[in-house]
Amino acid sequence: MKSELGNPQSLQNTFNKNAKKRDLKQNLVALSFLSPWLIGFIGFVIGPMIYSFYLSFTNYNMLTAPQWVGLDNYIRIFTNDQLFIQSMKVTLIFVLISVPLKLIFALFVAMLMNMGHRGSGIYTLIYYVPSIIGGSVAIAVIWRQIFGRDGALNHVLAWFGIEGYNWFSHPDYALWVLIILVVWQFGSPMVIFLAGLRQIPGELYEAASVDGAGRVRKFFNITLPLLTPVIFFNLIFQMINGFMTFTQAFLITEGGPVNRTLFYALYLYREAFTNFRMGYASALAWVLLVVIAIVTFIIFKSSKKWVYYESEGGKS
Incomplete structure (x- = not known):
């Protein structure tokens, strides 16, 4: 029986696992650098857009709770x-x-x-x-x-x-x-x-x-x-x-x-x-x-x- 070090398939599997770990680490590093922008984009662009879409179907004067009016606006x-x-x-x-x-x-x-x-x-x-x-x-x-x-x-x-x-x-x-x-x-x-x-x-x-x-x-x-x-x-x-x-x-x-x-x-x-x-x-x-x-x-x-x-x- 061949040892694992001498098995080409085993070496290939080990190499793939290490490559995946390296790619995951690089992706996490990239994501950490992007996270301030992503948080800002979601919090200040996507979030307000979704909320404004909801408000477009309401009667809202910023002083009382929004009242649903459907397509009236x-x-x-x-x-x-x-x-x-x-x-x-x-x-x-x-x-x-x-x-x-x-x-x-x-x-x-x-x-x-x-x-x-x-x-x-x-x-x-x-x-x-x-x-x-x-x-x-x-x-x-x-x-x-x-x-x-x-x-x-x-x-x-x-x-x-x-x-x-x-x-x-x-x-x-x-x-x-x-x-x-x-x-x-x-x-x-x-x-x-x-x-x-x-x-x-x-x-x-x-x-x-x-x-x-x-x-x-x-x-x-x-x-x-x-x-x-x-x-x-x-x-x-x-x-x-x-x-x-x-x-x-x-x-x-x-x-x-x-x-x-x-x-x-x-x-x-x-x-x-x-x-x-x-x-x-x-x-x-x-x-x-x-x-x-x-x-x-x-x-x-x-x-x-x-x-x-x-x-x-x-x-x-």
Whole structure:
């Protein structure tokens, strides 16, 4: 009879057991490092989401126990809430206008920064700063100094004999003021575009130049197709941010005039923390989640026709 040390099967079993113990130990170590994030994610994201879903079927004012009302909140949203319609309309208009303008402007500046001029790194940092401080009280004050009745814009218009407005209080222009503010915060997508531009091989442009291609042709035949994955990412990210826009309207216009800047997130906030209808606000939040999911799904499905992945030799 062979000893266990001389038995290949026994050696293999011993090796497998040791490997499993080693893998288990490594998994436990990895899990211990991940545990703070997991605890936070479950406690501050998954837990509140589940609770808010429950609250969306209740009448809850944060002072008394939630009272189950079934689908009443959702029925009211879609049948008897004009402010829901107004806030969703304002938000959709805002997203459809601000997101394309922001991406176009960010790509334009990124292409300028990619030309390699001296000091381009400093300019990139300067252009990125508004994305960091754009939702602050300081920016709200600056914007009021520019677009207020006695603001800088009206002073410039007065030089040309044009009478200005209190742009925040004018129903036709208030939303555009906020759109300009958001487009001005183009730093984040610009940095991502700049990273994408620097990944495009220079040999492609050299070959195109040999073929006699100009800048416009290079842009549409090389730059734009190879940037479509980056455009796709920026589009999804900025679209979601657009639907959740809150701070700018809250600090500058407070939803006025006549609800022309009543963004959906601002209306949700009012229902939750001004009117203390937390159950109804939870239902509004879940409706917003579904709307964002639907729009994201549509963009993902459409990406098969316009997003180009070079590694796949064609579109996604």
